[in-house]
Amino acid sequence: MPSIDINCDMGESFGPWVMGQDLEILPHVTSANIACGFHASDPDTMLKTVRAAIANGVALGAHPGLPDRQGFGRRAMDMSPAEVYALVIYQVGALQGFARSQGASLHHVKTHGALYNMTVRQPALAEAVAQAVFDFDPTLQLFVANRNMAQAARDKGLAVCSEVFADRSYQDDGTLTPRSQPGAMIEDVEQAIAQVRRMALEGVVRSVNGVDVPVTADTLCLHGDQPGAVVFARRIREALLADGIAIART
Template sequence: MPTRINLAADLGEGFGAYTMGDDAAMLEVVSSANVACGFHAGDPRIMNRTVRRCVENGVDIGAHPGFPDLAGFGRRAIDCTPDEVYTDVLYQLGALAAFVRANGARLTHLSPHGKLGNLTRKRSDYADAVASAVADFDPALRIVTREGGLTDAAQKRGLACGFSGFADRAYGDDGELVPRHVPGAVIHDRDQVIARAIRMVTEKVVRTVSGKDVPVRCDTILLHGDTAGAVELARGVRRAFDDAGIAVEGLGSR
């Protein structure tokens, strides 16, 4: 049986007249989409359009909730209470689910965005809040994120998990993502991104900024839709997977 991988992208991250990336082209390549829910990016028109395009392309639809931080694109830490995290995530799930239902589809997963996602790896109260929101909204949803505090909290509640590897982001020796303000934190070189994606899938390791290989658990390779040249990166990764006999399919079909 061939190796399988979910190829995902964060999409729907424009706002009003402002666009971020080429979602239509990305949706011809990926098997799942994490759709912004209006807090860090996205609005009702963009959410509806993105969901409709997911349905047209047979792409799994996931919620991509973040902090209420349009100005900072959800990449700034906001000091929230666990109840605020819980209710904000629940609110965003409900918003996206309305558009998913209206388009005759189903929501398959949740993948937290940016700083919220990073903090759920380290703060058990945030991890518990996000996992509780998913469990209370729909325990059939899968939580897709990097292995850590949130996946632990999800599994304690009996929720299914998917594990993400970030092919276009640099890792430190501690297994954490290099902060975006550090030069080289976002990887634009096509061959390097492809090589990293293949190794994550076949060897379960990623090369860090110091040249060390560290383990990474992943059944999902994530590419950021707002990365420069994102579509060509995604196409290159998809072709490399096809050439290597790695089947690309959404987690919702498993």
């Protein structure tokens, strides 16, 4: 039976400001990418999210981003490989501290937002991320969706988990449509389900220009800040199970 992991970006609230519906989404996913305090979150939110994920049997992942809360980590910054290395170590270490305090450990790392996109264009930054994860804990998986990051991870001997997206549209080269462009987010759940089915069963995704792009679907990402995220998570999980695809962490 084929299987796929379902991951979700979460733990992105800050103080009294609430982002997403983490507690409602957790029963429908198998991996959580938890914000580590730079692009979003705070110590209370990190601890609460770690505890909730553990209670739901969900794998813990660090979701390091750029130090830009106002821009939610979605604005590129001019950073050197050394700076990227340090910020990844800092954030993964912070979340691992919360995990250990609760008798658990980290399962994976997935970079967030602009940092994720910067590694597409700058191989040296992908290498810095991979080196940071390897130096911190070489048993951690790295969730990736671009060639530079995948190659850098494999060069270090890290386990690579190839990621696809349920609620984002794709370009002809396999990259995600920038959020600044119309149609970047898929807001119709039936359209998302159709996209997920093709990625999981056929290994392709239809780009915005109608091109079938090859993908590897080890883990499927849902964004916790997407409107209707809980409905997306529940409906997509139901559709995958109905197609005979098991839902399991990698």
